[in-house]
Amino acid sequence: MKALENIIRPSKSEQITAIKSYESLVNTLKRVKSENIEMEIEESKEKITIPTAALELLGKVLKAMSEGQPVSIVPIATELSTQAASEFLGCSRPHLVKLLEEGKIPFTKVGKHRRVKFEDLNNYRKKMKAEQKQRLIDMMKSDEDTGLYDS
Numbered sequence: 001m002k003a004l005e006n007i008i009r010p011s012k013s014e015q016i017t018a019i020k021s022y023e024s025l026v027n028t029l030k031r032v033k034s035e036n037i038e039m040e041i042e043e044s045k046e047k048i049t050i051p052t053a054a055l056e057l058l059g060k061v062l063k064a065m066s067e068g069q070p071v072s073i074v075p076i077a078t079e080l081s082t083q084a085a086s087e088f089l090g091c092s093r094p095h096l097v098k099l100l101e102e103g104k105i106p107f108t109k110v111g112k113h114r115r116v117k118f119e120d121l122n123n124y125r126k127k128m129k130a131e132q133k134q135r136l137i138d139m140m141k142s143d144e145d146t147g148l149y150d151s
Helices: 012-031 052-066 082-089 093-101 118-145
Strands: 036-040 047-051 108-110 113-117
Touching (some): 036 052, 047 052, 082 113, 082 118
Antiparallel strands (some): 036 047
């Protein structure tokens, strides 16, 4: 999938610009109460109207860029191939196919090809991360209960 390929970390100068822009945008959005915002492009003097929700999303992108994180915007309804889905999860394609066939992640078939909605894949990843975190907490609690950390 094109949106998840060739993701590049922002440069140092892009990070600096992003943090300055982020701060200005957040401060401006705090004062705005309308659904749409009219903006003027300084170079062309052209005025455009942008939904406030889009500017809030831009704020999240700028925040991530300022922290040096690569950013990719993927529409929630995007369908991925099994190869792209396995790359997103960081697992092998055969393992992903096994998860699909076991019903752990919903999918559709287009001819012989399986397609996975990005939203379903992301929900699965969040669920796995939460379960992993809970298992670590349980292990730590068990170690504390047995006195493993006592000196």
